[in-house]
Amino acid sequence: MKRRDEFGLIRLLTGGQHTPDALADRLVVGNGDDAAVMSGRTGYDWIACCDTMVEHVHFARRTMRPSDIGHKALAANISDIAAMGGTPMFYLVSLGLPASFEEAEIVEMYEGMSRLADTYHMALVGGDTVAIPGDGPLTVTVTVLGEVEAGRALTRAAAKPGDRIFVTGPVGSSGAGLHALLAWGIDELPERWQTIAEAHRLPMPQVTAGRVLGASGVRVALNDVSDGLASEAWEIAEASEAALVLMEGSIPVTDDVVAYATITELHAQDWALYGGEDYQLIGCAPPDEQERLNRAFQDAGISLHWIGYVAEGPADVRIRRISGEEAPLAKKGYNHFQ
Known part of the structure; x- marks a missing residue:
């Protein structure tokens, strides 16, 4: 089945995403604009981290289902927030998609991320998708924003x-x-x-x-x-x-x-x-x-x-x-x- 164009695919992947009530008041501008805008809190520091997973380097279809790929790409970043003593809150996802990766698989990958995000009450706030020529590899880049009490980050x-x-x-x-x-x-x-x-x-x-x-x-x-x-x-x-x-x-x-x-x-x-x-x-x-x-x-x-x-x-x-x-x-x- 032919995949949607970039904007149609983004609407499909992000349209059903849920913003937890605890973060709704913090999300000033969400998906659909040039950038997301979140409000900070007095007495807290932001934590930011970014990680990329590349097919054949970090995962293979022989060993992981699409939902597993999404879960793990987000988990790697949440773990970095945990190592600072922080709370993960918002995440962004950028995909480099080869033609061989079907739309249903991409949806499943986002579902894997979404289930893990729900565990930690996180909200998806943006990202990007680009086409990768030929057979790949698929690349998944996730950025996570979290917070920690001011001066209390663990190093x-x-x-x-x-x-x-x-x-x-x-x-x-x-x-x-x-x-x-x-x-x-x-x-x-x-x-x-x-x-x-x-x-x-x-x-x-x-x-x-x-x-x-x-x-x-x-x-x-x-x-x-x-x-x-x-x-x-x-x-x-x-x-x-x-x-x-x-x-x-x-x-x-x-x-x-x-x-x-x-x-x-x-x-x-x-x-x-x-x-x-x-x-x-x-x-x-x-x-x-x-x-x-x-x-x-x-x-x-x-x-x-x-x-x-x-x-x-x-x-x-x-x-x-x-x-x-x-x-x-x-x-x-x-x-x-x-």
């Missing part, structure tokens, strides 16, 4: 020697899920591995965790696990000019990831450290604040795992093996230019 640069390192949930599930999806394809994947596949296809950003950390008033260095635990630990180490030591036996990995690693004769730890796209949060906090943070997370019904400590020295990341041996941890993970 990577706050870690100090003596701090304890935490992660908000299991890591490695997305990497293992991608391996399974590439092996079987989304339509033939055995039921046994659907959980890890969903961790890759439909990751959930840790907004609540970021807000709990921000509200705690604790000095926290924070980063989201988009490119792998090792890569994100290195980013904190470099920003804070500190040495991070991860404890091998404390890094949380699900039983499904361990089971999948066993049948494939691969290493669950490799996915945990280097797989990426788990969208958990990794951070550092003072040791005398551990119990207070534990209680705050328990009260919020979310998890917190302590996985290491910050040491004196120049920027560095090491891993302490279960045997007690300490080894350098390579600065690698998912890299868009590999």
Whole structure:
């Protein structure tokens, strides 16, 4: 079926979008004009982030449905807002569309974004669509605007020697899920591995965790696990000019990831450290604040795992093996230019 022209397609994709009541008073000019206009609030700072996903680099039709692509493109940006301790609010979407991508698939992609946006009470406020010659690739660029209390944004640069390192949930599930999806394809994947596949296809950003950390008033260095635990630990180490030591036996990995690693004769730890796209949060906090943070997370019904400590020295990341041996941890993970 022939696709609508640019303006018809935009009307189709945005016409049914809902603006949450909490944001309606903040949206001065929405879709349909040259730009959106939102009003700020006294005592708050804006947070802005932008991320692009490219077919064959970030996703493939063999491993993700159109709705998954939309979900994940938005989730990557929401996770960046979460890592600053903020609340996601508005988003814009720009598409580079090859002719091979049918209109129904584009609608499904927007539906995936919309469902995730509803979870966090966000509103779509604009974007763009352009044609990509030939067979592609499809490109999806999402910009998210959020807010955080003035002066309360969490950054990577706050870690100090003596701090304890935490992660908000299991890591490695997305990497293992991608391996399974590439092996079987989304339509033939055995039921046994659907959980890890969903961790890759439909990751959930840790907004609540970021807000709990921000509200705690604790000095926290924070980063989201988009490119792998090792890569994100290195980013904190470099920003804070500190040495991070991860404890091998404390890094949380699900039983499904361990089971999948066993049948494939691969290493669950490799996915945990280097797989990426788990969208958990990794951070550092003072040791005398551990119990207070534990209680705050328990009260919020979310998890917190302590996985290491910050040491004196120049920027560095090491891993302490279960045997007690300490080894350098390579600065690698998912890299868009590999």
